[in-house]
Amino acid sequence: MEFCLSENENVLVPFQQSSHQQGEIVEVDQNNNQAFKNKASRLKLKQGEVLLLEDQQQEQKTFLVQDSLPGGNHYLYSAVCVDYPTQLLTLYIGAHPSRLEPCWEDMSLWYQVQRQTKVLNIFKHQGITSKYLPEMIASGRILHSGPCKKQTPGGRCDHPLCGTPILVTSPVGEPVSYVVSQDGPLSPEEAVRCCRDCLAALRSAAMANVQHGDICPENIIRVVDEQGSRNNIFYVPISWGRAVLEERDSPAINLQFSSSHALQHGKLCPSSDAESLVYLMLFICGETMQQQDSIESALQWRETSWAKRSIQQQLGEVSALLKAFADYVDSLCGTPYPVDYDIWLKRLSRAVDGVGDRGTSGGGS
Ligand SMILES: [Zn+2]
Incomplete structure (x- = not known):
């Protein structure tokens, strides 16, 4: 309907x-x-x-x-x-x-x-x-x-x-879908930064009991901050029109990027946006995701990929930290437990802001 x-x-x-x-x-x-x-x-x-x-x-x-x-x-x-x-x-x-x-x-x-x-x-x-x-x-x-x-x-x-x-x-920026189509996959450093920035946005929104509900490459923009000297690029989730504010709201359905819970129930669970963020990380790191043609096949892909830990393996080749984040999200998927934004922001920020760090520190610590 x-x-x-x-x-x-x-x-x-x-x-x-x-x-x-x-x-x-x-x-x-x-x-x-x-x-x-x-x-x-x-x-x-x-x-x-x-x-x-x-x-x-x-x-x-x-x-x-x-x-x-x-x-x-x-x-x-x-x-x-x-x-x-x-x-x-x-x-x-x-x-x-x-x-x-x-x-x-x-x-x-x-x-x-x-x-x-x-x-x-x-x-x-x-x-x-x-x-x-x-x-x-x-x-x-x-x-x-x-x-x-x-x-x-x-x-x-x-x-x-x-x-x-x-x-x-x-601000104004280019969607990461466009960035990847023009320049290819993001570097590991940029991927970790993108994850950190999106998670920071999700945490802020969660303070107002708002979930994004439509995390996908078209809805994340890369912003070039003219004033900045060194860290002059950041990422912003835009298009908050599908946000879930209350029980009766339903998120957007995206066969590639929606969470399993959204596909199955038409609703978000507390970790749904974080799960979509993991699929977004696969995309921006250049992992080819199988095209899905139905909700059933999209759910099947998720179930198999998480069960075989292939998502963690693919992300692990880019960054131990992103792999660890995917493991964390896997443990939360479909549960009523909230995402611990603070601990992950701390870990991701340490990698993003660390000098000469390849985004791998903090993975297991
Ligand atoms: Zn008129």
């Missing part, structure tokens, strides 16, 4: 996935029908385009689009706020409100923009800040130039940008 938005953006309603075949849409009024035909021309922003954002307090901010971010996520752009043009920001563009017809793609945009806004607001309100978590800079709806025929402040007209939800975050 898939879900989509009804008119009220806070209500999820089930729909048949097959219904996004154009011919099967019934009972759409003239306007919606027109919007549907426009769907192929999804919002594409151009370099140099100026976006005016209006937030919920009716305050306005102007952003200048720099580029679309690599990796094929068409809703992601880099931009600067014209008031602070030196800071590069990430822009998530949602679907035009009138185009919220039952369609999986638009649903995923809703997760990326509106729901992620909710999650980042939770971090903000609970005072959760971390270098390794995205920070919300602004959120709201797009105002457009020229005449606007909207009837109410929260309304919209049929201009392609009118009322489109938008989320602006910091």
Whole structure:
């Protein structure tokens, strides 16, 4: 069963996935029908385009689009706020409100923009800040130039940008999926750093009772910190729209990267994100993971790989520490026990920040 938005953006309603075949849409009024035909021309922003954002307090901010971010996520752009043009920001563009017809793609945009806004607001309100978590800079709806025929402040007209939800975050980086496709596997040092940074983000989120729920190479960005001298690269898990906040929330299902518990029950257990992080480590270290074509085969792969300890062996060739981490996660998988973030952050940080260390210290100590 898939879900989509009804008119009220806070209500999820089930729909048949097959219904996004154009011919099967019934009972759409003239306007919606027109919007549907426009769907192929999804919002594409151009370099140099100026976006005016209006937030919920009716305050306005102007952003200048720099580029679309690599990796094929068409809703992601880099931009600067014209008031602070030196800071590069990430822009998530949602679907035009009138185009919220039952369609999986638009649903995923809703997760990326509106729901992620909710999650980042939770971090903000609970005072959760971390270098390794995205920070919300602004959120709201797009105002457009020229005449606007909207009837109410929260309304919209049929201009392609009118009322489109938008989320602006910091920092900006390249998804590790893109990094690996361009440059090949990460070095052992970088892999350990990536693991440490992601785990630091997960720990911070856990303080607000938030689990990411969609750890995969597309959702981890590599950030180059211009100010830094030596350690000027770090990693940030982005796309918190699928985060699990409460019992009824279900995580994203990814045959390659979801935890066994998520695949089996559609829910996360406390170590699920850490388990996905282990699969992420295999990926960034260049281990070929068998392509999975069903939940059954994905579960079978996990069961066999953990039972034969082949995941630990593969990671062990890269780093004794990552191997030890995989062993630890294996002992927790599917249990109700929380991840001991502190002890692993301490071990990983010792390896990351140690001079000339190849990421192997602390593995057994
Ligand atoms: Zn308008």
